[in-house]
Amino acid sequence: xxxVKQSPQSLIVxxxxxxxxxxxxxxTAFDYFPWYQQFPGKGPALLIAIRPxxxxxxxxxxxxxxNKSAKQFSLHIMDSQPGDSATYFCAASQxxxxxxxxxxxxxxTVLP
Amino acid sequence: NAGVTQTPKFQVLKTGQSMTLQCxxxxxxxxxxxxxxxxxxxxxxIYYSASEGTTDKxxxxxxxxxxxxxKREFSLxxxxxxxxxxxxxxxxxxxxxxxYFGPGTRLTVT
Numbered sequence: 001x002x003x004v005k006q007s008p009q010s011l012i013v014x015x016x017x018x019x020x021x022x023x024x025x026x027x028t029a030f031d032y033f034p035w036y037q038q039f040p041g042k043g044p045a046l047l048i049a050i051r052p053x054x055x056x057x058x059x060x061x062x063x064x065x066x067n068k069s070a071k072q073f074s075l076h077i078m079d080s081q082p083g084d085s086a087t088y089f090c091a092a093s094q095x096x097x098x099x100x101x102x103x104x105x106x107x108x109t110v111l112p
Numbered sequence: 113n114a115g116v117t118q119t120p121k122f123q124v125l126k127t128g129q130s131m132t133l134q135c136x137x138x139x140x141x142x143x144x145x146x147x148x149x150x151x152x153x154x155x156x157x158i159y160y161s162a163s164e165g166t167t168d169k170x171x172x173x174x175x176x177x178x179x180x181x182x183k184r185e186f187s188l189x190x191x192x193x194x195x196x197x198x199x200x201x202x203x204x205x206x207x208x209x210x211x212y213f214g215p216g217t218r219l220t221v222t
Contacts, residue, residue, distance in 0.1 A: 009152075032209045043116075043202050043213035044155070089154055097143055097162040098206050099170060102154035 003027050004092050006103025013110050019077040021106045023090035026071065030092035034100070035064065035075050038087045047088070048075070080110045114138055116214035118203050124220045125193045133188040133217050135203030143206040144186035145170075146178060148199040149216075155202065161186055193221045 006023045013019045025033075034049035050057045050064045050073065057064045063076040077084055090103040119134045135144065142163045147155040147170075157170030161180040175197060177189045190197060198221045203214040 004154075006154075034210070036213075041216075043204075043215050045213070046210055049209065093209065097160055097168065098209055098211070099145065099157050099160050100155070100211060101171075102147075102156070104152055104154045 003101045004090060004103045006090050006106060008106060009104070010107045011109070013080045013108065015080065015082060015110055015112055017080050017110075019075075019080045019084070019108055019110070021075045021088055021090070021108070022072065023074065023103050024070075024072045025092050027092070027094065027101075028071070029094045030101075032093045032098070033064070033066065033073050034091050034093070035062075036089045036091060036102075038089065038105075044089060077108075080108075082110045082112050084108060085110050116203055116205055116212055118201075118214040118217050120217060121215070122218050124222065125190075126222055127194060129193050130189070130191050131193065131219075132190075133201055133203075133219075135186045135188070135214060136184050137203075137205040137212075138184065139205055139207070139212065140183070141205040141207040141212075142183070144180065145204040145206070145211065146176075146186070146188045147202045147204065147213075148172065148197075149202060150199050158188065158201075190219075193219075195221050197221050 035047045036044035037047045038044045061078045066073045091100045145160040146158040159178040164183045201217045204211045
């Protein structure tokens with residue numbers, strides 16, 4: 001049972017363009033939605049996160065848009081750079097132990 | 113301040129062998145987690161420990177056991193390794209909402 005669905009599986013963007021990755025969730029008990037960035041051979045690193053009482057959060061070139069009624073959230077990377085080339089995972093957590101349920105990942109390639 | 117450390121970085125096992133993956137954190141976090149990462153499937157939770165002395169099953173616990181040795185250390189044991197356990201294993205820690213991941217252990221079972 002995949003509780004967090006992520007798309008697209010892969011994404012190629014030109015330098016300076018906007019990268020958009022989408023996620024949808026099913027469990028309305030989720031109350032924290034982080035995005036992780038992972039480079040080859042490394043562990044995932046927290047990029048940005050949002051709580052469901054906010055519709056948008058921006059940190060530098062990275063923005064999360066959150067639609068609670070549609071149970072969807074997305075990551076926007078503005079002015080994408082070759083150094084942004086990595087795998088991005090959305091996730092959702094719930095419960096006192098804050099265990100995460102991850103999406104399947106999006107491999108982003110930014111062409112120079 | 114090393115954050116989250118995992119040992120070993122790489123391991124090759126034969127089917128039926130056992131081994132323990134070690135995780136240690138110096139962040140003074142209460143919660144610790146073990147995930148496995150397989151191509152196209154994201155990360156899936158194996159076991160977690162909300163606090164010292166407690167452990168609970170995650171999404172894919174079969175074939176694994178864990179020990180929360182103290183607040184710093186959380187180990188994952190494969191008693192009889194199977195090829196289906198070939199994966200990259202990540203340990204993570206959490207204080208409140210944010211989780212911090214270690215560098216991973218790449219395990220191959222032949």
